[in-house]
Amino acid sequence: MRSFLVNSLWVSLAAASVAVRSPDFVSYDGYKVFRVKTGRQLAAVQQKLSALTYDKWNHDIDRHIDILISPDQLATFESLGLDFHTMHENLGNSIHEESASGSPWKRQANSSWFDSYHPYEDHLAYLDELSKGFKDNSEIISSGTSYEGRDIKGIHLWGSGGPGKPAVLYHGTVHAREWISAPVVEYIATQLISGYKSGDALSKSFLDAYDFYIIPFVNPDGFVHSQKVERLWRKNRQPGPRNSTCFGRDINRNWAFGWNANPLGASTNPCSQTYKGEAPSDTPENQGLDALVHKLRDGAGIKLYIDWHSYGQYILSPYGYNETLYAPELGKWTKAASIVSETIRDSSAARTTFTFGPSGATLYTTTGAAPDHVYEVGKAAFSYTIELRDTGDFGFVLPPSQIRGTAEEQWEGQKVLLQLLDEEFFDGVGPAIFV
Known part of the structure; x- marks a missing residue:
């Protein structure tokens, strides 16, 4: 097995793999x-x-x-x-098995971190230790605070010459119940750091060319709620408008670009899973994230943006709000996605296959979605949603036994994608045509 730990990681976390549940925890026994x-x-x-x-x-x-x-x-x-x-x-049994206690994570070559799910606080500790082990080339960042006051915490990585290169921006856990996305982006961060420190030429080339901004929990309030109260919770925890008893806005329907572009792309019902809010960017989470997007755009620019989700195994590019509108960059986005999909399939023992294409035409209509916004407003050269495993055996409640394999295959895909960001590779690649 490939060693992927940063040598300075030594913290020992609690044995329980997820947070202590609230007395109000929703049971799905028999469902x-x-x-x-x-x-x-x-x-x-x-x-x-x-x-x-x-x-x-x-x-x-x-x-x-x-x-x-x-x-x-x-x-x-x-x-x-x-x-x-x-x-x-029996969904209740599946949730119980998913949340069963794992081994404590310690400084060891054969870490169990990517073999089980963990409480939110342990994820923050893991991120801190990653930064401490790469102290000259990293910092802990915050893109603001959630509705309940949690820092939207991430890690910023860079290589030789210091920070200030074009940005690669990763968002995880936008939807609270999609637990697999956080360990995937943590695994990528771990690989970048350990590879750079060990002298791996590929990892060094990535960090020397780009600044990485990796945010494992865009929606920390929702994630904590999904662990302690309602495993299938999706939205943030912001109260609905006056006279509504429902909570939460869908952060991925709340971005300003295309927010009101198509009535099929989001809901105006505060009780809906895809409730878009009362106004564009009216969630504190989105406001902080968008401020970071503007900062990166106005600096060295955004080279790559990925919004990590589950499930379905898709690599989706803009646009989501119109199924027949294609961006001028669609040809190169599609070419890159096809190569990434092939790489993941060939590198995975499970032969994991990803479908790719423009979001609205390939999957379904979405308005106020992050990839559209970060492309149009943030001017990202490449912008994707990646829907992780699986295609319908487990869905949101993906067994812990699949965490490591999911993370490993995505690292293989990112290694290829990051090399494909060189614009010269796409010379002569025109717009893709879909029928």
């Missing part, structure tokens, strides 16, 4: 998650599903619907005669 096939019969399937009460597990797409069914609705669901497979036989 099941199903993937219902729709093909071209989406409307007909939705009509049948209207006979029961269910929660969407994820967004509808044109081939299937993933849904969460409570025990009292199971008999009705099974009577509908739908074509489906079971993602979670």
Whole structure:
């Protein structure tokens, strides 16, 4: 196994792999998650599903619907005669297994950090230790504070000549329940640091060419809430507008660019999972993140932006708000994504496959989304959403046994993508055409 620890990491964290749960923790004992096939019969399937009460597990797409069914609705669901497979036989058991205690993380060559999920406070300690072990070439940064007052903490890395190079900006845990995104970006940070310190030529070339700004928790309040109270929580924890009893805005529907461009791209209902807020950038999280985007744009510029999510295994580029609008850079974005997808597949024992293309045309419509904003307003040369594992066996509750493999394959993909940022590679590559 490749050694990936920074030598100076020595902190010992608590044995529990996730935070202590609140007495109000929502139990999903007996709940099941199903993937219902729709093909071209989406409307007909939705009509049948209207006979029961269910929660969407994820967004509808044109081939299937993933849904969460409570025990009292199971008999009705099974009577509908739908074509489906079971993602979670008992979601409560899956959540329990996901949150089972892991080994303490200590300074050791065979670290268990990427073998289990961890409490939010332990992630902050891990980030601090990474910076301490690379003290001449890193700093801990904050892009502001969350609604509940938590720092939106990240790490800034650079190479020879000091900071001030074009930026690579990574956002993780935008949606609280997407736990896999934080360890993935932490793994990339760890690899960059350990490679640079050991003299690895590739890692040195990356850090000498770019400043990396890596923020594992864009939505810290939501993540803590997902660990302690509601595992499937998605949004931030900001109260809704007056007269609403619902909480939370979807940070990835709250960016200013394209915020109101398409009524299909977000919700105006404060209780919806995709509630976009009352006004563009009316979340404190987004305001701080956008200030950082402007700062980087007005400095040496943003070379690459990635918004890390789960699940579905997609590499998506702008635009999300219009499924027929393609950016002039789409040809090079698509070429790069295809190479990254192929690299991930070939490097992964699981042969993990990623679908790629413009977001609105490839997946579904999104307004006020980060990649569109960071491209249009932040002037990023490359801008993507990456939806991590898996494609529908586990979804948001990805087993801890898949953390390391997910992180490793993404590092392989980033090693290729970071080399492809050289514009000369794309000379002669025109706009991609989609039909």
